Amino acid sequence: MTDAETGETLISANIALEGTRKGISSNTSGYFTITNISPGTYTLVTSYIGYRQFSREISLEEGENLRLDIALQPEGYRLEEVIVESEAEKKEQKNIGVAQVQTELIKRVPSVFQADVFRSIQLLPGVKASSDFSSGLYIRGGSPDQTLILLDRTTVYNPTHFFGFFSTFNPDAVKDIRLYKGGYPAKYGGRLGSVLTIFNKDGNRNEFAGSATLGLLASRFMIEGPYKKGSYMIAVRRSTLEPLLAALRNSFDGIPDKFYFLDLNGKFNFDANENNKFSLAFYSGSDDVAVPFADDASINLNYGNQTLSGNWSHIFSERLFGNLTLTGSRYFNFPSFNIASTPFERNNNIYDFSVKGDLEYLLGENHEIETGFWGGLLTLRLQDEFDGVETFSSRIQTTYGSWYLQDTWQIAPDWKLKPGVRVNAFSEGNYFRIEPRFSAEYEPFDALRLQAAYGRYNQFLTLITNEAFSGFDVWLTTDNGVTPAYGDQFVLGAKTQPWEGYGFDVELYFRTMNDLFELDPFLPDPAGLDYPDLFRFGTGYAYGAEFLMEKQIGRLTGFLGYTISVTRRKFPNFNEPIGSNEARFYPPKYDRSHDVNLVLDYQLSERWKATMAFNYATGQAYTKPLGRTVALDFPFSSSSGSGTVVDQLVVGKVNASRLPAYHRLDLSFSRQGTFFGSGEAEWQFQIINVYSRRNVWFYNYDLEFPVTREAVRLLPILPSVSYTINF
Secondary structure (H helix, E strand, C coil): CEECCCCCECCCCEEEECCCCCEEECCCCCCCCCCCCCCEEEEEEEECCCECCEEEEEEECCCCCCCCCCEECECCHHHCCCCECCCCCCCCCCCCCEEEECHHHHHHCCCCCCCCHHHHHCCCCCEECCECCECCCEECCCCHHHEEEEECCEECCCCEEHHHCEECCCCCCEEEEEEECCCCCCCCCCCCCEEEEEEECCCCCCCCEEEEEEECCEEEEEEEEEECCEEEEEEEEEECCHHHHHHHHCCCCCCCCEEEEEEEEEEEEEEEECCEEEEEEEEEEEEEEEEEECCCEEEEEEEEEEEEEEEEEEECCCCEEEEEEEEEEEEEECCEEEECCEEEEEEEEEEEEEEEEEEEEEECCCEEEEEEEEEEEEEEEEEEEECCEEEEEEEEEEEEEEEEEEEEEEEECCEEEEEEEEEEEECCCCEEEEEEEEEEEEEEECCEEEEEEEEEEEECEEEEEECCEEEEEEEEECECCECCEEEEEEEEEEEECCCCCEEEEEEEEEEEEEEEEEECCCCCCCCCCCHHHHEEEEEEEEEEEEEEEEECCCCEEEEEEEEEEEEEEECCCCCCCCCCCCCCCECCCCCCCEEEEEEEEEECCCCEEEEEEEEEECCCEECCEEEEEEEECCCCCCCCCCCCEEEEEEECCCCCEECCCEEEEEEEEEEEEECCCCCEEEEEEEEECCCCCCCEEEEEEECCCCCEEEEEECCCCEEEEEEEEEC
16 A cells, blocks of 8 residues: 555555455555455455545456555545544544554644644643643653654654754654554553554655755755665754854853754665565754853753664565564763863763564454564663763663564454463563453444453663753663563543544543652662662552544544543652651642643635644642741751751642643644745744743742742743745
8 A cells, every 4th residue: 555646655544345344454564465355346445544535346266366556646635634543534443542643733733843743642632741841741641751662663762852842753754653552462562651653754656856844943854756676765854043042142141052953864665576675764863052051161962862773574475474673773862061170971872772573464364463573682871970080880781572472353243352462571680571462342333443452561661851851861771679660551442433524532541550660869879779779669550531522524624632530659758648657649740630632723725724722731730838947956967056957848748739720722824835836835824822821830939038939931922934845
């Protein structure tokens, strides 16, 4: 299955034989197989959002195999809907917990200065945003490190730019974005919560093409085209802040001397023959910042990611399809501080090299067997130096491996089961874990699908990060005495089509989190401690309900999402009531009881389109100071003695208070045209935070008498403009 204009493969296109119950979706390489078809004449129908429906009459004789290469024609502007969680048209079979984000949505939804993949994902039910300054994904009660992020099947460890403000993924280079919010199948593992898979474009197989976008914060350039035996795609994105920073330095102190990020994406495809295809994909991104402060001090930051993946897709037979992938991933950050000519430097690297294989086998008419493996070598290095002297050095190297098996079993025309199992091994600590997975779907009639899923999940890594700045991220692993975190997920869902062109989905979830491990923030001095003594271990749970209503056709399209949810954590010796040694559960900062997201797209005319995004969320949890007291002659004070006074802060329960509710309205207007009559062009005008709601990020307390509280606020109203040329 391909795009007729570009030759791009289409993932999860819907293919069916009209008048029968036989149908299937194309896989991540665009292939599909329908088996056990009785001899006769049929009408083959294919559909995919944004493309014209394709139909063709086919005739099969006894024992005949028919191979079809289907190219779908893109539809006109009338069908370029803003669709989320829709993978094909009316007959698309949505899997439980799965959401697909169309690239057109990413480019059209208003965003601060730059179209962003993660900002668009944050509009989905069950996905929460931390703040205007963070693109981190908090999915169904999980922290960002509980989401596995794969770019062309390669793990990405720090997917952010600009202190976490943007994600590293260039929307011009992306073809498919799929989020498994929970209850995900045995094919994936290694994280407690969710999986985000992103595939870059293969490149136009029919003609040379490209695009260039000039924006206020960053600009993008992409070219793609064919060569004799395949295609290529190269995309570059770079921030363009230098002129603004140069102007600000004349009026303000502390403006960075250097501040930019750079992305490079590429993919080369080689079509050896109709049964063998090879691809090589790469990504390189970095941030480079130099900030002076005071008269003799400065901060220099350099961090980023590099990934490389080589893939071989092979059709063994009409029933057996396989992928073999070699991957390499590197994350680095090199912060340095210089105060009064005294430097502090950190060298932090992650290297991850792996091989993975996947097989899909159609065992008869009712069974699709999938199996595969993933094994690799993970190295984490961390070194600190102060004034040229090494103060800390750590090198952790571990091997890991996994194997999975799952069966999609169509036990009856209206019943489908997917049992599976995944086995994980991790050498650091010699851990071996088995994870059962199961999902079921019942379709009593065409417009309703009832679904359920269960899974056990394990995680061998934890992330030490800061919401306000992701440039210091440090990953740590399990070891002897530091057991892997594990949890169970239970999901129920109903997917309906109440009217033609409308969809209404409901999902309920409950998940547990056990043996959560993170660095103990209350250690007075970690020097000399054994590795397990650096951590604290806790538990957690989350539950909620997600609702999604979408309108998929017409001049006005869009969706309304609502989430009601609860997430809690508990760690020993933390949030204990007075007189008790039993810790209480508390809401983490990103716990939000209610989230509402409304996205509307209206085709004003053939050239003009308007997009609106509105967000409402319960205020974040925080710990409120209740007062201040003093201790006289405090025994542990370095200056203890008669008259010694030590201030002490009195606080309430951990995160028992709430910031004011968050809400924001963004608007975008786009105009299609031409670039001096040669090539398509588009102007995009955006207004972020239309009514300038100054949402509260956090409170800053000055405890000097009288005590004062100052609200640190998020973004005001911001205009933005960009210009894109397609050639």
